[in-house]
Amino acid sequence: EVQLVESGGGLVQPGGSLRLSCTASGFTFSSYEMNWVRQAPGKGLEWVSYISAPGTAVFYADSVKGRFTISRDNANNSLYLQMNSLRAEDTAVYYCARELDLSAFDYWGQGTLVTVSS
Amino acid sequence: SYVLTQPPSVSEAPGKTARITCGGNDIGSKSVQWYQQKPGQAPVLVIYYDTDRPSGIPERFSGSNSGNTATLTISRVEAGDEADYYCQVWDSSSDHRVFGGGTKLTVL
Numbered sequence: 001e002v003q004l005v006e007s008g009g010g011l012v013q014p015g016g017s018l019r020l021s022c023t024a025s026g027f028t029f030s031s032y033e034m035n036w037v038r039q040a041p042g043k044g045l046e047w048v049s050y051i052s053a054p055g056t057a058v059f060y061a062d063s064v065k066g067r068f069t070i071s072r073d074n075a076n077n078s079l080y081l082q083m084n085s086l087r088a089e090d091t092a093v094y095y096c097a098r099e100l101d102l103s104a105f106d107y108w109g110q111g112t113l114v115t116v117s118s
Numbered sequence: 119s120y121v122l123t124q125p126p127s128v129s130e131a132p133g134k135t136a137r138i139t140c141g142g143n144d145i146g147s148k149s150v151q152w153y154q155q156k157p158g159q160a161p162v163l164v165i166y167y168d169t170d171r172p173s174g175i176p177e178r179f180s181g182s183n184s185g186n187t188a189t190l191t192i193s194r195v196e197a198g199d200e201a202d203y204y205c206q207v208w209d210s211s212s213d214h215r216v217f218g219g220g221t222k223l224t225v226l
Contacts, residue, residue: 035215037161045153045161045204047215059213062119095160102149103208103215104166111160 002026002107004096009112016086016116022079022096022109030054030074033099036081038092039111046092049081050099064090086116120209122218129224136195138221140188140205148207150188152181155220156201164203165190192223200225 008020020036036048049070050059058070069082079096093113097105123141130136140150150168153161163172165181168188178193192199205218 037215037217044202044220045155045206045217047206047217050213050215061214100166102167103206104149104151104163105153105161105206106163106166106172108160108162 002098004098004107004109006094006096006109006112009094009114011115011117012086013118014087014116017082017084018086018114020081020083020094020096020112020114022081024077024079024098027098029072029077034072034079035097035099035105036070036079037095037097037105037108038090038114039095040089040092043092048094051079083114086114088116090114091116119212119214120207120216122205122207122216124203124205124218124221126219127222127224129226130192130195131226132195132197134195136192136199136223138190138192138203138205138223140190140218141186142188142207143186145186145188145207146184148183148210150181150183151206152179152190153204153206154199154201155204161204195223195225197225199223 003025051070055072067085071080093111095111096109098107152165154164155161168183169181180191204220
């Protein structure tokens, strides 16, 4: 059974940093592209970042470029999102999602809540 | 950047057919996905590559895509279909993944 489990969310002050993790199981993690998607309270889904299967290609939404860094450890079946210079507008539930070809997100984690507030 | 436009809400009576649209410039040339999200839950893929259904998704869910509009059709709507629905594509010009704003389906 495919499982994605996020962790690392919490309360952080504006300007602070946080590192999210996503632990994968039930499939060959190193063969799949992965993404982070977020959802602000009461709002819609927003794509945040993509990483290729070997980790050699990454892309970011304009809203987080230069502040967030996506990475992965295929040996440990883990995906990460390093978030720096956090702003109130980064407050959201952050989901990791597995990607099929042509960007179909077929499996999602349960999400981890990040709250940026003083 | 590529923009996907969805109606904020759609309502339909049980047993009828609900259609949710997703507009985008020449979206017919792209592969469209649809996700269902119920309150407090993660999104679930219900249609991918315009028309394909993942295993476990009822045949009542179908998709189409042509020109500037993609459509998610839910036949014989049930109370359990009440949810938010999002369309999504890959914008090849930027390598960004793009979501529509979402449509809340209300079953009357």
